[in-house]
Amino acid sequence: MNIRHLLVILGFLLYPAAGAAPRPSATITVAGATSLLPYARSVIQQWSEAHPSTRVALTGGGSVGGWYALRLGRADIALSDIPFSPGAAFAERPIGKMPVFLVVNSAAGISNLTMGAIRRVWRGQVRRWDQLGGGDIAVRLVVRQGGSGARHVVEARVGAPPPDVLQIVQLSNGAVVRTVSETPGAIGYVEGDRPWPGVVICRIDGRPYRRGGPWPLYALPRLYVSHAAGPAVWSLSRALASSQRKMAFGIVPVAQPGFGG
């Protein structure tokens, strides 16, 4: 290696710093529920076009992770589908409501369950689908990991499965759907009003889901932001809370209370 080589390497290293594109003057970090990331990504893209001087970093980490990141000052906005107590330091803003669906493998022969039957399945009192008029096949529970909003909603209504009930844990809606579609007798849950291919979406108490209508399993996604946040953070928070794009991502709008900054 000689001096010429060193200069070439140095040139390559310094080239990006000498670029003509304007550099963002501020960065906002948004963290939290993975189920809200597609929606948040879409809103942030639109918001960033109107605010080119602000860079937005979007990261998952789950509802609990986002909440802790906000409390520890590592994020400016936390997305969550689990309720936290914001206290005096943080503001909470609803984003909407997302239906949680029970999805069943077609071999189970089940397309409708009562809430009572779901409770019995979750408690391990129903071990084979023929106990509920379905096929002669074992029940396999497919659940999300602790801290998932969908799990929170389902367990708040029907309780947590006892330790002796065998559960397959998956880390995303997509993984749950794939596992349920490929595992005979499997039942799981997914969040969001989107097409879920390869599985039977279960009616509950005889009712199918109608967008925005009454449904027993709704997650209530929301965002949290510090009262001490700057104007750009508040602006992005308002965009996330009130964007018209929600319906495209399976989020049903709800009335927005006043949201200061």
Add this chain to the structure above:
Amino acid sequence: MERHACNGWIERWQARLLGAATLLVATLVLTITLILVVGAAKFLQSRGWRIQVLLGAHWNPLAGHFEIGLFIVDTIIVTALAMALTLPFGLGVAVFGAYVAGWRERAALRWLLTIFAAVPSVAMGWWGLAVVVPSVRRIFGGPGFSLLAAGAVLAVMLLPTFSLLALEVLDKVPEDWHQASLALGASEDQNLLQMALKVSLPGLKTAFLSAVARAMGETVAVQMVIGGAVYGFHGVLGPGATLTTQILTDMAILPLGHPAHGVLDLMALILLVALMLLTTWAQRGDDRP
């Protein structure tokens, strides 16, 4: 040798840069270890240094239960399954490459194994979901997501690494030794079993332990097929969770700054210590004449 003045100046800087890079790596390793030790110690202290944390099987972080014994057991079982499947196949491939294949076949085998070793673990996980999980379900029954599926996927991932290392080791046996062994009346099988494999044993042990280390540390592919069950032991045909898969699963609910984040440090530290011990053991085998 006399140095040119300009080159001497550059070489001195090169030596300093290389030294600094080495120091940086050493500092990083020490810092990471220290962070894990401090985090784990704080966590254990908060639990009154109870051994139950390591031996128990009650895991429910959101309810304050942090017993990781089941994950340690599952890690050992999955690693043992993977190695039991890899060892005979890997050794067979290495022996074929070293003693049976012609030079063209050997070159093709090396190329194939090198490419195979570079397949990302997420791709192996997808393959596991598409092929291994349904196969386990079809052959043995049960949900398919299981310790056995995880062990089988890991075995396929380890096969090229172990085969390549073993092939290198077997290749190092001098040709003269083979000729001498055969000249003394040994058959091809006796030559392989009594001479070549015996003298290669320390190197094969290193290859084996390197594969074990990789098996213990693998995360994504295992997580995709193991099923993630944290309650009780369901046998090798039932779902479970290893130390690495559970760290991945619960990173979101025990983020940095969470009072119980230290349990993840403890799990990582256990893996790190196990890998350090394995590596040290492997190197001792390698140093032996």
